[in-house]
Amino acid sequence: xxxxxxxxxxxxxxxxxxxxxxxxxxxxxxxxxxxxxxxxxxxxxxxxxxxxxxxxxxxxxxxxxxxxxxxxxxxxxxxxxxxxxxxxxxxxxxxxxxxxxxxxxxxxxxxxxxxxxxxxxxxxxxxxxxxxxxxxxxxxxxxxxxxxxxxxxxxxxxxxxxxxxxxxxxxxxxxxxxxxxxxxxxxxxxxxxxxxxxxxxxxxxxxxxxxxxxxxxxxxxxxxxxxxxxxxxxxxxxxxxxxxxxxxxxxxxxxxxxxxxxxxxxxxxxxxxxxxxxxxxxxxxxxxxxxxxxxxxxxxxxxxxxxxxxxxxxxxxxxxxxxxxxxxxxxxxxxxxxxxxxxxxxxxxxxxxxxxxxxxxxxxxxxxxxxx
Amino acid sequence: xxxxxxxxxxxxxxxxxxxxxxxxxxxxxxxxxxxxxxxxxxxxxxxxxxxxxxxxxxxxxxxxxxxxxxxxxxxxxxxxxxxxxxxxxxxxxxxxxxxxxxxxxxxxxxxxxxxxxxxxxxxxxxxxxxxxxxxxxxxxxxxxxxxxxxxxxxxxxxxxxxxxxx
Numbered sequence: 279x280x281x282x283x284x285x286x287x288x289x290x291x292x293x294x295x296x297x298x299x300x301x302x303x304x305x306x307x308x309x310x311x312x313x314x315x316x317x318x319x320x321x322x323x324x325x326x327x328x329x330x331x332x333x334x335x336x337x338x339x340x341x342x343x344x345x346x347x348x349x350x351x352x353x354x355x356x357x358x359x360x361x362x363x364x365x366x367x368x369x370x371x372x373x374x375x376x377x378x379x380x381x382x383x384x385x386x387x388x389x390x391x392x393x394x395x396x397x398x399x400x401x402x403x404x405x406x407x408x409x410x411x412x413x414x415x416x417x418x419x420x421x422x423x424x425x426x427x428x429x430x431x432x433x434x435x436x437x438x439x440x441x442x443x444x445x446x447x448x449x450x451x452x453x454x455x456x457x458x459x460x461x462x463x464x465x466x467x468x469x470x471x472x473x474x475x476x477x478x479x480x481x482x483x484x485x486x487x488x489x490x491x492x493x494x495x496x497x498x499x500x501x502x503x504x505x506x507x508x509x510x511x512x513x514x515x516x517x518x519x520x521x522x523x524x525x526x527x528x529x530x531x532x533x534x535x536x537x538x539x540x541x542x543x544x545x546x547x548x549x550x551x552x553x554x555x556x557x558x559x560x561x562x563x564x565x566x567x568x569x570x571x572x573x574x575x576x577x578x579x580x581x582x583x584x585x586x587x588x589x590x591x592x593x594x595x596x597x598x599x600x601x602x603x604x605x606x607x608x609x610x611x612x613x614x615x616x617x618x619x620x621x622x623x624x625x626x627x628x629x630x631x632x633x634x635x636x637x638x639x640x641x642x643x644x645x646x647x648x649x650x
Numbered sequence: 651x652x653x654x655x656x657x658x659x660x661x662x663x664x665x666x667x668x669x670x671x672x673x674x675x676x677x678x679x680x681x682x683x684x685x686x687x688x689x690x691x692x693x694x695x696x697x698x699x700x701x702x703x704x705x706x707x708x709x710x711x712x713x714x715x716x717x718x719x720x721x722x723x724x725x726x727x728x729x730x731x732x733x734x735x736x737x738x739x740x741x742x743x744x745x746x747x748x749x750x751x752x753x754x755x756x757x758x759x760x761x762x763x764x765x766x767x768x769x770x771x772x773x774x775x776x777x778x779x780x781x782x783x784x785x786x787x788x789x790x791x792x793x794x795x796x797x798x799x800x801x802x803x804x805x806x807x808x809x810x811x812x813x814x815x816x
Contacts, residue, residue, distance in 0.1 A: 336667045340677040580663040638656045 310402040314391045321567070322534040323353035328568070329534075329575050336579040357527065365523035368431055375429030380521070380528035383422025386415045387535040394542050395470045397552045397559035408469035409461060412543065413454055416498075419532065420446045423517050426529070430520035438516025441507040441586060446498050448593035453494035455601035456487040459608040460547050473551030481548040482623045486604045486630040488548045490597050492573075495544065497589065499536035502578035509583055541570035596641050600633060676807045685805040687764060689791040689798040692745040695761035696738050697789050698781035702757035705731035709749035709758055717742040718749060736781060740766070741774035750793050762788035762801065 327342075327350060334341025342349035367376055390412050392402040405411050420443055427439020461467060463483060464475040481488045497504040508516035515521075518529040545551055545566040552559035554566075584592070607629060611622060678685055687693075705722035717739040722731040750758050763786070768774050783789055791798020 332671070335673075335675065336670045338670055338673055338676050340675045340679075576664060576667060580667045581660065635656050 307402065310392075310400075313396070314388060314402065317396075318388060318391060318535055318538060319531075321538055322531055323357075324568075325534045325537060325571055326353045326356070328571065329578075332572065332575045333579050336576070360527040360530075361524055363523040363526075365525060366520075368520050370431040371520065372429040372431065375425045376520075377525075379422050379426035379429055380525045380532070381422070382425060383419050383532045384528050384535070386418040386422075387532060387539055389415050390539050391542070393469050394546060395473055395551060396563055398474070399470060400552075400560070401470065404468060404470050407467045409457055409467050409472070409547075412469075413450075413457065416536075416539065417446070417450065419536065422532075426521065427517040430517075432520050434514060435517050435519045438507045438519070442500065442517055445500070445504065445507070445589055445593070448590060449494045449497045449597070452490050452593065452597035452601040453498060455598075455605050456484070456490040456494065457547065459484050459487040459604055462605070462608050462612055469546055469551075473546055473553060476550040476553060478619070478623075479548060479550040483619075483626060484548065484604070484608065485627050486600060486633060487608070488544070489630065489634070490601050490604065491548065492544060494593070494597055495540040496574060496577070497593065499533070499540055501537060501574055503581035503583050504589055506583050506586060506589065537571060537574060538567070541567045541574065544570045591641070596637060600637055603633060685807075686802045687762070688804045689801040691760070691762060691764065691790050692747050692792055693761035693764045693790055694743070694745060694766045695740060695763060695776070695787065696743070696749070696781060697759040697761050697783045697787055698736055699757040699759070700733070700736075700778075700782060702755045703733055703736065704755055704757075705733040706754065708752045708754060712748045712752035714746060714748065715742045715744055733778075735777060737775060737777045738781065739775045741771065747792055756794075759783070759789040759794065759797070760792040762790040 330352070331341040331349065342352040345351040345355045367373060393405050393408040393411055395401040395404075423442050424439045427436045427442075430436070460472060460480055463480065464472045466472065466475070500507060508518070518526060521529060542563075545563060549566045549570070551566075552563040554562035557565070611626075615622065705720055707718075707720040707722075710716075710718040710720050719735065719737040719739075720733065721735040723734050724730075725732045745760070747760055750760055788801075789797050791801055
């Protein structure tokens, strides 16, 4: 028996499917659709609030504090304001593409939550290819972004969209490779099975994979320090330059919903998902998601923005080879010591530190003139 | 091997931002909270001491903007000038403080207040009684150290970050 793999009998003891609701499948579908939409919309508002407040305090400011207690209603006020604004469409815009872009960017983000488990078996569809589904669907958002850039008939929008596509395509590879490490350990693609397999969180078994996934994930959703294509303090918004009113709100929503997706994925893949003592599973899930997002805000406040060449170099010269090495090492470990688990944790962390140090030494930009 | 380049620098930066999370914010919630201004502030109004003023109009001559207008009449019995009208168009005043420095009889002061925006253009022109000192028209310590000594110390934002919660 491999200890990385969950024992099939122990899995069977815990029901992987939700209990049968009266009326069967459609009740299950309705309930989880409502839960997912409410979860995404509410947590996006919570994220916007948390980001602005936490970032404010880290910069020795207060952050929004006027609307409601502790400024909690500020996202609501913003949403109201943006809904009442005029919807401007450029004269030369490709009207249909311009209209469809925010919808196509937003829908996949909601769809991804269909396979994210909130508790044991509590998910819309326990697909046996869950994580592949996530990887496949999450790329569709990029299409929406590129449609926005193209449909606006604005060269800056198009440039922003092109850069976005370039960064997403580049960072997809290390992200998927680091997911593959987790899948190797679990032996299953189902998100629920991945959580069930985490007797100890995979962040300890896959520290390098976690690092790559976190950096790659942040880059893929264009969060600071990789937000150079919509750098809010420097340039106009990039691909959504020509958007206003509700359509702009959709893109804003997508931005934070994607951050929510990445933190939910990190929680599920590396932090043990809904598992945890005492508290109910869904609360553990929520707490972990919030902690991951706080780390994202933290890095955003701390790190300066990178240039486009640095962004690409980081993906191809740093994360990609490390992700390959990580996959290789994980494979060897699973083949050679399928039962050993405790002593692999310090070994893996040591391997991560050594690899990162060595690779930083080799990492050069611009014909080796500038060392980063 | 400098470890600053291999992640330690990032860790240090993260520590700094995390420390700031628990510091006191510098934000001043302006209409509710106000800082003490500098004691020698050149606030946006002039304060005129009617009794000390002799109507010599040195202030009007010094003013680079020419906004001070002094009209006097002659009191032949007492053998002196009587100030009929002392008018300042504060809309054009650049708060340079030259009139205060020039006044030979210490009859002009800068104001301590800085919230003197007006809704109408004619309100900006101030004449005779409107220029006198009163409870809400305090005199600034500009050019007059003895007035400055009576005013509260200026609050500095740097002190606000480090000082304890009130």
